[in-house]
Amino acid sequence: MLLAVVLAAAGLAIAADAGKVLREAERATVDARFRLRGGDAERVGPVPMALVLIDDRTMQELGRFPFRRRYHAQVIRRLTRDGARAIAYDVQFTEPSERPTDDDALVRAVAGAPPIVLSTTEVNEDGGTSVLGGDDLLHEIGAVAGNTTVDLDSDGVLRLFGASFDGLVSFPVAVAQRVTGHPVDRRAFGGGLTWVDYVGSHRLIPRYSFSQVVRGQVPASAFRGRIVVVGASAPSLGDVHATPIDAVTPGPELQANAIATVLRGVPLRSAPGWIGLLMTLLAAVLAPLVALRRGPIATFAAAVLGGVLLAAVAYLLFVAADRVVPVAEPAVALLLSTLMALGVSAAYAAIERERTRAIFGRFVASDVVDDVLARTDDLRLGGQRVDATILFCDLRGSTALLEGVAPEAGIAILNRFLTAMSDAVDAHGGTHVGFRGDGLMAVFGAPLDQPDHADRALAAGCEMVGPALQRCLAELREAGLPHDLTMGVGIASGEVMAGNVGSERRMEYTAIGDAANLAARLEGMTKEQPYAVLLAGATIERLRTRPASLVFVGEVPVRGRAQPVDLWAIG
Numbered sequence: 001m002l003l004a005v006v007l008a009a010a011g012l013a014i015a016a017d018a019g020k021v022l023r024e025a026e027r028a029t030v031d032a033r034f035r036l037r038g039g040d041a042e043r044v045g046p047v048p049m050a051l052v053l054i055d056d057r058t059m060q061e062l063g064r065f066p067f068r069r070r071y072h073a074q075v076i077r078r079l080t081r082d083g084a085r086a087i088a089y090d091v092q093f094t095e096p097s098e099r100p101t102d103d104d105a106l107v108r109a110v111a112g113a114p115p116i117v118l119s120t121t122e123v124n125e126d127g128g129t130s131v132l133g134g135d136d137l138l139h140e141i142g143a144v145a146g147n148t149t150v151d152l153d154s155d156g157v158l159r160l161f162g163a164s165f166d167g168l169v170s171f172p173v174a175v176a177q178r179v180t181g182h183p184v185d186r187r188a189f190g191g192g193l194t195w196v197d198y199v200g201s202h203r204l205i206p207r208y209s210f211s212q213v214v215r216g217q218v219p220a221s222a223f224r225g226r227i228v229v230v231g232a233s234a235p236s237l238g239d240v241h242a243t244p245i246d247a248v249t250p251g252p253e254l255q256a257n258a259i260a261t262v263l264r265g266v267p268l269r270s271a272p273g274w275i276g277l278l279m280t281l282l283a284a285v286l287a288p289l290v291a292l293r294r295g296p297i298a299t300f301a302a303a304v305l306g307g308v309l310l311a312a313v314a315y316l317l318f319v320a321a322d323r324v325v326p327v328a329e330p331a332v333a334l335l336l337s338t339l340m341a342l343g344v345s346a347a348y349a350a351i352e353r354e355r356t357r358a359i360f361g362r363f364v365a366s367d368v369v370d371d372v373l374a375r376t377d378d379l380r381l382g383g384q385r386v387d388a389t390i391l392f393c394d395l396r397g398s399t400a401l402l403e404g405v406a407p408e409a410g411i412a413i414l415n416r417f418l419t420a421m422s423d424a425v426d427a428h429g430g431t432h433v434g435f436r437g438d439g440l441m442a443v444f445g446a447p448l449d450q451p452d453h454a455d456r457a458l459a460a461g462c463e464m465v466g467p468a469l470q471r472c473l474a475e476l477r478e479a480g481l482p483h484d485l486t487m488g489v490g491i492a493s494g495e496v497m498a499g500n501v502g503s504e505r506r507m508e509y510t511a512i513g514d515a516a517n518l519a520a521r522l523e524g525m526t527k528e529q530p531y532a533v534l535l536a537g538a539t540i541e542r543l544r545t546r547p548a549s550l551v552f553v554g555e556v557p558v559r560g561r562a563q564p565v566d567l568w569a570i571g
Contacts, residue, residue: 005341006281006288006337008336008340009284009334009336009337009340010281012333013284013332013336014277014329016329017328017332022328022329024155026329027155027157029314029327029328030159030324031157031159033314033319033324034198034244035244035245037319038200039199039200039204041199043197043199043200044256044260045260045264046264047226047227047263048226049226049228049256049259050205050207050223050226050227050228050229051205051208051229051230051231052079052207052209052210052228052231052252053207053208053209053210053230053232053250054210054230054232054234055209055233055234056236057211058209058211059236062210062211062214065232065234065237066097068097068099068102069097069099069102069105069106070099070106071210071214072091072109073102073105073106073108074214075213076106076110076113076116077109077112078214078216079114079228080109080112080113082220082221082223083224083225084114085114085179086114086116086117086175086178087116087117088117088227088228088230088252088256089116089118089119089230090119090148090171090229090230090231090251090252091118091119091230092121092131093118093131093132094130095130106132107132107141110141110143111141111143113143116178117145117146117171117175117178118131118132118138118146119131119147119171119231120147120148120168121147121148121149123167125167127167127168128168129168144174144178145168146169146170146171147164147169148251148255149165149166150241150251150254151193156242157241157244158242159196160194160196161194161196161258162189162192162193162194163186171255171258172255172258172262173186173262175262176262184262188265188266188269189266194269195324196243196257196258197257197261197264197267197322198257205253205256206222207233208222210230227256229253229255229259230252231250231251231252231255232251233251233252233253243257267322268323268324269322269324270324271325276330279325279326279329280329280330281333283306283310283330283334284333284337285337287303287306287338287341287342288340290302291342291344291345296345299345300338303335306334307334310327310334383497383501383512384446384497384498384499385495385497386445386446386449386495386496387445387494387495387542388443388445388446388453388493388495388496388511388515389454389456389457389491389492389493390442390443390444390491390492390493390515390519391430391443391461391489391490391491392436392439392440392441392489392491392519393421393440393464393487393488393490393523394436394437394438394487394488394523394524394526395414395417395438395485395487396486396487396488397484397486398414398417398438401485402414405481413481416472417438417472417485420468420469420471421440421464422440423468424460424463424468425440427463428444428456428457428459429444429448429456430442430444430456430457431444431446431447431448432509433509433510434508434510439523441511442457442460443496443511443516444457446496446498446511447509452544454540454542454543454544455544455545457491457493457539458533458543458547461489461491461533461570462533465488465489465533465570469485469486472485488523488532488534489532490518490521490522490524490525490526491522492515492516492519492522492535492536492539493515493536493538493539493542494513494514494515494538495513495514495515496511496516497511497513515536517560518561521558521561522535522558525558529569531551531569531570532570533569533570534567535567536565536566536567536568537565537566537567540566540568547570549571550570551568551569551570552566552567554566554567555567
């Protein structure tokens with residue numbers, strides 16, 4: 001059953017993930033990991049970075065976008081003069097402007113710049129571009145173009161980027177290659193997309209207004225030795241996107257984070273698929289394993305602890321090992337396996353409860369069964385040591401009576417007597433141990449704790465030899481049957497072992513100990529005494545109320561015992 005629950009829970013979770021049902025939930029867990037990690041200055045890459053943004057201030061000071069290209073030329077010249085390590089220009093120049101002189105100024109500025117990458121989203125069938133008139137001119141002036149296409153997830157959040165789009169190297173990869181001077185190993189992208197390792201806070205990458213740079217209001221030290229990303233941040237220009245750490249992030253900042261990711265060797269990667277599968281299986285096995293040995297509360301607590309541990313492991317691997325492991329799929333497997341384990345446990349508990357009810361219903365009265373069930377977790381073989389009172393009763397003269405009637409009538413008569421005696425036991429909260437021919441054995445004080453067990457046993461014994469016996473004899477008289485019958489009862493108290501004996505398939509409740517042996521001996525001694533109910537001294541000591549009819553018989557030797565027993569009787 002454990003294996004079935006584990007496989008069912010894990011299988012459903014894997015199927016849900018494969019069917020993309022868990023996609024949104026998984027993305028949410030990744031975003032949470034980014035936000036919890038917070039800012040990290042080291043993640044801006046091996047070369048410090050800076051942003052020059054075409055913001056609202058720039059729009060107010062320089063007018064409506066697109067600006068004259070001479071402004072872009074001025075920015076490139078200033079960044080070159082101020083010692084920028086490289087320039088990533090996220091503004092598209094695919095068409096000539098209305099002022100050829102401005103276009104020429106831009107081309108001359110690009111030609112004199114440090115390693116520079118220009119952006120485009122327009123790529124022809126051969127992977128070529130028309131940036132600044134075409135790839136031939138770009139090659140001539142020492143510039144390259146990179147594709148700034150972004151691959152947004154279905155929820156509009158940018159989490160992944162690729163090494164190329166439409167046959168043209170992606171903008172971040174192109175910048176990294178110009179900075180390092182050698183090609184980027186694209187195996188890190190796994191043949192597709194990889195995670196943008198976001199810095200965590202825009203404050204970690206200095207940002208300056210485009211108009212400030214145009215007017216020379218930014219000190220040269222702000223750009224010296226840095227990769228400078230230039231682009232639009234004004235919301236009206238539409239180059240803003242959501243990221244795991246911010247709902248509104250300018251395109252240049254996205255590109256800066258992606259550039260830093262490539263320069264760091266694309267460290268943040270998805271864990272191999274087998275790790276996610278292993279986590280799912282481990283999550284699925286936790287609750288059922290606990291449910292095998294513990295109850296529902298422990299199972300639920302283990303599931304909660306497992307969920308916390310899953311989140312902690314995923315976060316630690318994210319922070320310390322730069323690995324993104326799945327959380328939603330193992331979490332669903334954990335939830336499903338917990339619900340299934342609790343359901344199976346509840347079903348088994350219901351079956352066991354009915355089994356317990358059936359077994360104890362043979363020993364105790366129906367109104368006591370629920371108390372037994374409330375205190376009994378299971379019904380395993382074995383018992384417990386308790387202080388209890390044992391009662392033995394036997395019908396005298398039944399052999400002669402039964403010889404004179406038909407077998408069917410004899411069994412009916414015997415059943416009537418035994419029913420009356422059983423009713424007396426039930427009426428006083430005793431537990432049936434078993435029938436002994438035309439008698440029975442009962443225990444008081446087990447399996448339920450009864451501080452007044454001695455009083456209960458004495459009351460039951462008195463009812464057996466009194467009202468219960470008289471009712472049976474009256475019925476025999478009315479039927480015209482012999483009714484010269486008497487009843488003998490022996491009662492003894494002490495420590496006994498009470499519990500279930502037998503096999504796993506068939507069990508009987510019993511009580512074993514010196515008190516049980518003595519009660520049987522006392523019942524037999526009623527044949528020799530003028531009293532129908534005999535009690536041991538230990539029972540008298542445990543009585544809370546002593547009836548006036550109690551008679552001390554004396555110290556009487558008992559077969560099988562070295563010392564005589566204080567014998568009492570009901571007179």
